[in-house]
């Protein structure tokens with residue numbers, strides 16, 4: 001290991017950080033405590049690092065070469081002479097600059113993003129209620145069919161309509177529009193208790209989020225989106241490349257890390273997923289990171305041994321922090337409709353899911369599945385994915401969701 005002094009007399013060990021991204025001192029091999037559980041790697045590597053202030057060790061894979069690595073720091077440019085400063089002028093130029101800045105376009109309304117699902121419901125329900133139909137059994141039956149076809153699920157749809165039937169018989173509705181308003185309220189009631197976005201609490205630190213789900217559900221993309229969200233909220237974030245099945249998976253996470261300027265802890269593909277995530281938690285702890293988000297390989301809920309691997313990841317994390325992971329986030333592709341329910345139940349049984357993200361709601365007509373999911377799972381629905389970009393992860397807001405799929409003005413035009 002090398003030491004040198006910066007011009008400001010701060011002591012720095014290892015290679016000058018501006019030369020290359022160095023490995024992190026905190027990434028020592030996993031402790032003996034986990035020896036029974038995981039194959040411990042020689043060295044884990046921080047593959048992407050936003051800050052340059054780290055104290056680093058020389059890498060065993062790339063020994064420090066004093067001839068190339070320990071170049072003296074370049075002389076700083078001489079400071080320009082201060083010019084006359086007119087505060088009034090500076091203020092007015094700043095205002096001009098702000099006014100001239102192009103305003104970012106407001107995000108599209110949720111109803112635009114959920115257009116296909118909205119059409120699935122509004123098409124059929126809208127037609128049914130168009131001419132203020134008679135309140136009778138036929139209307140209820142047609143409504144039930146429309147709800148089932150919009151992927152709200154047989155059980156939820158039957159229950160919803162049965163509730164309306166009872167109230168209709170008690171003559172609670174003056175006309176069909178009142179019945180439709182009651183349906184909107186009941187749909188809201190199905191999901192309102194589960195609309196619980198994931199805020200990062202003050203403790204514990206680091207707050208560990210483990211993402212799980214089937215292949216291609218959108219785990220890695222969701223991690224990239226979450227990294228931006230939490231960074232913008234002022235948290236320091238680290239990512240763990242726990243999908244060690246495919247080299248491309250690590251690369252994909254690294255790209256998200258670079259985009260968001262957050263460090264990513266990774267080892268080569270084929271490494272033990274639990275050991276990567278374990279090392280990442282150690283690194284996050286020693287660097288006072290607020291949020292660690294771990295990626296895992298996609299797996300089918302029916303693949304028992306792969307589900308056990310997830311259980312092992314959880315066990316191993318618990319050796320560093322008995323409460324970790326603090327959130328086991330199940331990522332579900334909204335386009336899988338009712339099939340997602342089975343997946344979700346099995347993941348929940350195997351690893352104890354604490355929150356759900358439903359992705360790809362922008363490209364499916366099956367968005368109604370969210371109602372069934374909430375009803376059947378009873379788990380917090382943290383976010384919804386409505387596109388591939390970083391900003392396309394939204395908090396799940398019950399009113400907004402119902403309005404997007406079944407607008408209040410429906411049937412009135």
Ligand SMILES: Nc1nc2c(ncn2[C@@H]2O[C@H](COP(=O)(O)OP(=O)(O)OP(=O)(O)O)[C@@H](O)[C@H]2O)c(=O)[nH]1
Pocket residue numbers: 213214215216217218219220221222243249296297298299331359360361362363384385386387388392
């Ligand atoms: N339209 C749309 N595409 C999405 C959304 N979320 C993810 N995707 C896309 O879905 C594809 C799969 O996403 P990944 O994040 O790689 O999925 P994964 O779960 O990590 O997949 P594996 O690692 O193979 O298990 C990518 O092309 C993403 O861009 C979303 O909300 N909307």
Ligand SMILES: [Mg+2]
Pocket residue numbers: 219220221243249295296297298
């Ligand atoms: Mg992935």
